[in-house]
Amino acid sequence: MTRFGKNSPIPYHYEPKTPMLKVGKRDVLTLDDCLRGTVILGGTGSGKTSGSARTLAKAYLKAGCGGLVMCAHDAERAQWEELAKETGREGSIIVMDATAARRINFLDYTMATLGAGGFNTNLLDIIKRISEAGDIAEGRSSSGENKFFYDSAFEMLGNVFPILHAVYESIRLREVMSFIDTAPKSPQQLNDPEWTEHSFCAKTLALASQLLDTYPDLEIYCDYWTERFPDMGDRMRSSVIATISSMLYPFMTGKLHELFCTDTNLVPQLAGEGAIIILDLPVHLYGKAGATAQAIFKYLFQRAMEQRERDAGKDFKKSRCVVLWADECQYFLSDQDTKFFSNARRYRTCGVYITQDVKSFYAALGSGNEHAADALLGKFQNRIWHANADHTTNEDASRLIGERLLDQMSKQTSDGFSASGGNTQAEGNNTQSGQDGHNVGSSTTVSQYLARIVPPNFFTNKLRTGTASNKYKVDAVMLKSGHTWRHTRENYVIAAFDQRV
Numbered sequence: 001m002t003r004f005g006k007n008s009p010i011p012y013h014y015e016p017k018t019p020m021l022k023v024g025k026r027d028v029l030t031l032d033d034c035l036r037g038t039v040i041l042g043g044t045g046s047g048k049t050s051g052s053a054r055t056l057a058k059a060y061l062k063a064g065c066g067g068l069v070m071c072a073h074d075a076e077r078a079q080w081e082e083l084a085k086e087t088g089r090e091g092s093i094i095v096m097d098a099t100a101a102r103r104i105n106f107l108d109y110t111m112a113t114l115g116a117g118g119f120n121t122n123l124l125d126i127i128k129r130i131s132e133a134g135d136i137a138e139g140r141s142s143s144g145e146n147k148f149f150y151d152s153a154f155e156m157l158g159n160v161f162p163i164l165h166a167v168y169e170s171i172r173l174r175e176v177m178s179f180i181d182t183a184p185k186s187p188q189q190l191n192d193p194e195w196t197e198h199s200f201c202a203k204t205l206a207l208a209s210q211l212l213d214t215y216p217d218l219e220i221y222c223d224y225w226t227e228r229f230p231d232m233g234d235r236m237r238s239s240v241i242a243t244i245s246s247m248l249y250p251f252m253t254g255k256l257h258e259l260f261c262t263d264t265n266l267v268p269q270l271a272g273e274g275a276i277i278i279l280d281l282p283v284h285l286y287g288k289a290g291a292t293a294q295a296i297f298k299y300l301f302q303r304a305m306e307q308r309e310r311d312a313g314k315d316f317k318k319s320r321c322v323v324l325w326a327d328e329c330q331y332f333l334s335d336q337d338t339k340f341f342s343n344a345r346r347y348r349t350c351g352v353y354i355t356q357d358v359k360s361f362y363a364a365l366g367s368g369n370e371h372a373a374d375a376l377l378g379k380f381q382n383r384i385w386h387a388n389a390d391h392t393t394n395e396d397a398s399r400l401i402g403e404r405l406l407d408q409m410s411k412q413t414s415d416g417f418s419a420s421g422g423n424t425q426a427e428g429n430n431t432q433s434g435q436d437g438h439n440v441g442s443s444t445t446v447s448q449y450l451a452r453i454v455p456p457n458f459f460t461n462k463l464r465t466g467t468a469s470n471k472y473k474v475d476a477v478m479l480k481s482g483h484t485w486r487h488t489r490e491n492y493v494i495a496a497f498d499q500r501v
């Protein structure tokens with residue numbers, strides 16, 4: 001395994017109060033704030049990437065953080081390489097790209113590091129991430145009949161992995177497919193000598209039956225193949241097998257095979273030592289394969305960060321922070337993210353998710369899954385809103401910043417005759433009354449009403465979006481949950497970023 005940094009450790013800040021981002025003259029975003037997660041939203045060309053994101057990325061690099069950078073565009077790698085150079089961190093960059101010079105065998109890695117107790121679950125989780133990434137990249141959702149086949153496919157795989165693991169101690173995807181392809185298609189086939197002699201499944205089940213004393217749980221998995229699988233209807237069985245094969249086939253040959261099914265010289269733990277791992281397999285260039293590859297590595301990264309605390313012991317609070325960075329994050333969302341970001345501060349992982357609007361979150365997680373998208377968005381305690389024409393996002397931002405009571409004054413005047421003459425009183429105001437009963441008066445009433453502190457249309461037309469015409473300035477409204485900014489004495493502040501810095 002290649003060690004990172006040629007034994008020269010990268011210095012880093014770990015104090016929670018470390019200032020990361022100066023906001024105006026009087027406020028800062030600290031390292032502890034960053035650990036609570038940041039989401040950046042703004043319309044296309046509003047200045048997310050060249051404004052707030054760029055400034056934040058530099059702050060993470062300067063603070064000595066490690067990280068994982070997801071890539072939607074092919075420009076992402078060059079941007080990080082440039083920022084790393086500017087901050088003296090070029091030696092920290094490790095790139096996983098289509099050359100497959102850096103790779104990880106996810107089956108071996110899972111067995112070696114995520115093996116204890118939950119091996120089967122972890123491996124199934126990875127396969128789920130593979131299918132989820134494919135869904136997101138192709139804009140479909142696993143619902144209805146599709147979902148039924150996916151669930152059945154995961155159940156089938158969940159009955160293969162433990163048998164192969166127990167019998168052969170390692171798992172190869174080709175063997176998974178071979179086991180399923182040669183499993184008994186009917187109860188009669190179980191007694192067919194031809195099947196018993198030539199089927200990989202039959203041979204493996206025979207070996208498994210000899211291990212039942214050591215692994216008594218294996219009996220349940222073996223029963224699936226000798227009882228439930230042969231009894232399955234032909235149509236159902238072939239649909240489930242086709243679902244599995246469509247998920248695993250891309251890993252049998254080609255780039256995904258090279259990157260994830262050969263040997264290992266890149267592990268996500270390197271981020272904890274200061275490496276900035278860039279997954280230069282951009283979705284815009286490689287489509288579903290790029291999304292799948294990044295989803296697998298991101299999953300392994302999240303699991304590795306979860307385990308850091310256990311491995312570091314009591315000094316973990318002084319360990320290096322890492323950043324999980326996803327510009328155009330809609331390509332990389334996973335239903336696992338909500339769970340991960342609930343505890344990311346504990347794992348010393350700062351999430352930075354960037355996209356145009358909240359609808360991108362909704363669309364990525366599938367229709368009907370809006371509550372899941374809201375739950376995920378809710379895990380990011382720092383919000384940075386750039387100029388946007390999306391009503392939902394602007395309304396959301398305005399609602400989160402809140403309302404305050406404003407005074408409204410109304411003035412009424414009267415001019416008329418009273419039958420009886422005499423005085424007319426209007427509170428606190430002038431009233432003149434003549435003997436002829438002619439009254440002239442005015443009254444002012446003060447009432448209060450609730451108004452948005454920052455109305456939704458503020459985000460459409462009041463924030464600068466960079467370029468020479470704005471003197472390269474990009475504005476954003478920032479909110480830090482539960483915090484009052486010094487400058488505004490409110491929960492929001494307007495921050496200006498310079499595209500040339």
Ligand SMILES: Nc1ncnc2c1ncn2[C@@H]1O[C@H](COP(=O)(O)OP(=O)(O)OP(=O)(O)O)[C@@H](O)[C@H]1O
Binds near residue numbers: 045049467499
């Ligand atoms: N270094 C720079 N100097 C001047 N203008 C820039 C610079 N970088 C980007 N721009 C311009 O500034 C504007 C904001 O660009 P930026 O890429 O930051 O927007 P964005 O919010 O990330 O958009 P998208 O959602 O399309 O990624 C665009 O008009 C862009 O062409």
Ligand SMILES: [Mg+2]
Binds near residue numbers: 048
């Ligand atoms: Mg951008």
